[in-house]
Amino acid sequence: MGFGIRSLVAVVVLACSTAVQAEGAYVGAVFGVMNTDVSGDDSPLNAGIRAGYSWNSGWGLETELTNSVVEGEFNYHYWGAENYSLATQAIYATYRSEGDIYLKGRLGYLREELEIDHFGEYSDSGASAGIGAGFKLTERVLFETEYTFIESDVDYWSGSLVVRF
Numbered sequence: 165m166g167f168g169i170r171s172l173v174a175v176v177v178l179a180c181s182t183a184v185q186a187e188g189a190y191v192g193a194v195f196g197v198m199n200t201d202v203s204g205d206d207s208p209l210n211a212g213i214r215a216g217y218s219w220n221s222g223w224g225l226e227t228e229l230t231n232s233v234v235e236g237e238f239n240y241h242y243w244g245a246e247n248y249s250l251a252t253q254a255i256y257a258t259y260r261s262e263g264d265i266y267l268k269g270r271l272g273y274l275r276e277e278l279e280i281d282h283f284g285e286y287s288d289s290g291a292s293a294g295i296g297a298g299f300k301l302t303e304r305v306l307f308e309t310e311y312t313f314i315e316s317d318v319d320y321w322s323g324s325l326v327v328r329f
Contacts, residue, residue, distance in 0.1 A: 186220070186303065186328060189216070189217050189328070189329045190216055190306075190327060190329065192213070192215075192308075193211070193325055194212050194228060194230060195210070195211045196209070196320055196323060197209055197320070197322075198319075199319045200236060200250075200318050205237060206237045206238075207236050208248065208249055210231060210252070211233045212228060213229055214226055214324060214326070216258065218260060223259055225257060226255070226256045227254065227256075229251075230250075230252045230320070232250055246283070248280040248281065249278075250314075252275065255272050255273055256271060256272030256273075257270065257271055265297065265300075266298050267295070267296070268296045268308060269293075269296075270294045270310075270312075273289065274314060275288075294312035294320075296310030298326075303328075304327060305325070305328075306326040307325055310323075
């Protein structure tokens with residue numbers, strides 16, 4: 165897994181803001197596209213759950229689990245179309261800036277599992293980073309949209325609805 169400019173951007177977002185957010189636990193649902201660099205493919209759609217805790221400083225911890233709800237498909241030379249799915253398990257340090265519309269950054273560790281029909285299962289793990297923006301629908305309900313770097317040829321573009329306790 166690579167750790168390049170995308171990761172650097174996430175770290176800068178995490179470090180540059182000073183703000184106060186509401187402290188507490190949260191849980192949410194996440195849905196999005198696992199954009200892969202496989203030539204001529206249909207990327208899988210993943211859904212999952214995230215849970216975490218944010219402190220008043222804006223810093224927090226978050227865990228996220230996703231799995232493909234719609235498999236991706238690619239053409240593999242002589243064998244034709246192959247279906248594949250991706251599952252992820254991650255833990256992140258997060259930062260949310262202040263405001264009703266805010267920025268979010270996260271940096272952490274992710275494990276991914278790739279399953280390809282007729283080829284088997286593969287797994288990998290390493291650093292992961294993300295950047296996004298959010299909107300407070302109410303004091304307890306947030307909508308967030310994010311880009312997450314999974315590895316050099318996999319990106320996750322997602323949206324989530326988060327409920328604070």
